[in-house]
Amino acid sequence: KAGVTQTPRYLIKTRGQQVTLSCSPISGHRSVSWYQQTPGQGLQFLFEYFSETQRNKGNFPGRFSGRQFSNSRSEMNVSTLELGDSALYLCASSLGTARNQPQHFGDGTRLSIL
């Protein structure tokens, strides 16, 4: 069974640009969550989607946005990139949003801002 796939694995951008990251969940999983991981702040929740609807959103500025498609694939977009956006962006999928359902993570997209 294929795991969560995130593309690209590595990305280099400059300040002011925008970026789109992609996540393909495990087949049959309908919930997708995004996290940002940095050495200083650790793993922080960005947002969660279920059936193409955003269910929860973390404490990030509006420059961070996402969407989910009818096949459960998800994308997140960051506009007007800042140096502080350099991080590992992780996507996780689960069957649904119930609290007893584990999340399965991809290996992330490493975003570097120059």
Next chain:
Amino acid sequence: DAKTTQPNSMESNEEEPVHLPCNHSTISGTDYIHWYRQLPSQGPEYVIHGLTSNVNNRMASLAIAEDRKSSTLILHRATLRDAAVYYCILDRGSTLGRLYFGRGTQLTVWP
């Protein structure tokens, strides 16, 4: 936030059991206790979860205190591949996200 408290680091020798503690004194009755681990250069990996009763799976065991204010992840025989950061998390489905990752415990396994 659904806060948990874990030691920053622990060490073990290979093939010995490891008991990783976690305190979650603010746990509510419907919060599930989840454990994840993260190996270098990889995303977090689900290990185990439970609500009230102790749980076992092929990776580990989870022992939950009777008052649910603490839990212990048990690796029965540590291997070098178990060296990772272990996160104890309460899944309470809050608007801040289902999983709140603290700093976790860095487990070092010595050969």
